[in-house]
Amino acid sequence: MILTIYLPTDIFLDIPVLKIVGESPAGFFGLLPKHIDFATALVPGILRYTPESGKEAYLALKGGILIKQQDRVAIATQMAVSGDLGFLKDTVDQIVNAVDEKEKQAQTAVARLEAGFIRRFIELGKHA
Numbered sequence: 001m002i003l004t005i006y007l008p009t010d011i012f013l014d015i016p017v018l019k020i021v022g023e024s025p026a027g028f029f030g031l032l033p034k035h036i037d038f039a040t041a042l043v044p045g046i047l048r049y050t051p052e053s054g055k056e057a058y059l060a061l062k063g064g065i066l067i068k069q070q071d072r073v074a075i076a077t078q079m080a081v082s083g084d085l086g087f088l089k090d091t092v093d094q095i096v097n098a099v100d101e102k103e104k105q106a107q108t109a110v111a112r113l114e115a116g117f118i119r120r121f122i123e124l125g126k127h128a
Contacts, residue, residue, distance in 0.1 A: 015052075016051065017049045037070070038068040040066050060082075
């Protein structure tokens with residue numbers, strides 16, 4: 001099967017592979033060439049694949065979408081990094097921490113909006 005990794009501005013990888021192991025919100029999964037067609041979201045983590053050379057390789061992904069259709073597996077992601085497993089583990093940790101920080105900032109902004117809305121509602125009730 002052919003594995004293609006799409007980034008917003010480029011194709012990161014486009015090679016024949018024998019096996020793919022990834023992680024979705026439901027847990028880990030594996031794909032072999034005869035696997036049924038499949039689509040899933042990917043969580044930030046490490047994607048493992050075996051190219052036709054037989055030597056396992058790894059990619060750190062910033063989440064994404066995976067679609068397997070016939071003999072093609074396409075992954076769309078915002079960021080992909082290849083390298084040895086130790087380096088990629090650190091990369092994934094940085095990605096997850098950055099996502100956590102952005103979520104905290106978004107939650108703080110929503111809390112401020114809610115507090116302002118409630119304050120105005122209370123003020124409106126005082127004037128009625």
